[in-house]
Amino acid sequence: LGEDDRASLRAEKLGFVFQSFQLLPMLTALENVMLPLELAGRGDARRRAAEVLARVGLGERLQHTPLQLSGGEQQRVAIARAFAVGPSLLLADEPTGNLDPHTGERVIQLLFDLNREQGTTLVLVTHDRELAARCGRVLSLRDGRLVAAA
Numbered sequence: 304l305g306e307d308d309r310a311s312l313r314a315e316k317l318g319f320v321f322q323s324f325q326l327l328p329m330l331t332a333l334e335n336v337m338l339p340l341e342l343a344g345r346g347d348a349r350r351r352a353a354e355v356l357a358r359v360g361l362g363e364r365l366q367h368t369p370l371q372l373s374g375g376e377q378q379r380v381a382i383a384r385a386f387a388v389g390p391s392l393l394l395a396d397e398p399t400g401n402l403d404p405h406t407g408e409r410v411i412q413l414l415f416d417l418n419r420e421q422g423t424t425l426v427l428v429t430h431d432r433e434l435a436a437r438c439g440r441v442l443s444l445r446d447g448r449l450v451a452a453a
Contacts, residue, residue: 314343318385318423320414322397324377326369332356333365336384343388355383359413375406379413386417393418396428411437
């Protein structure tokens with residue numbers, strides 16, 4: 304695939320949730336979620352972004368910027384952004400790494416719920432063995448090599 308085709312594939316089929324959220328600080332929660340939808344040419348970007356933000360419990364925080372949101376709220380914006388485009392595959396890198404245990408559990412439950420509801424394949428990267436044990440399949444890496452599959 305050429306670069307343009309790879310970019311289209313990423314935009315249409317993949318979702319990403321980063322440990323550090325990667326929200327644009329000058330945009331509101333709504334605008335952060337709208338961005339990938341607009342890049343994908345979705346005419347319903349505003350409606351879809353508001354809908355998915357409401358689904359993650361942030362329907363009242365649409366106009367808040369990342370600096371006005373807690374860490375858990377920022378992570379939920381990132382999750383909403385990732386699920387908004389309806390990806391076939393969602394990659395989540397340490398999705399609870401920057402969160403307290405209570406908020407982390409809520410975020411993980413939300414990821415699993417959205418995974419089931421949308422039929423998205425969810426790949427979690429984590430050092431948390433308890434979280435890994437809750438997944439349907441676990442692959443373990445050491446020094447960049449696969450050492451176990453369960």
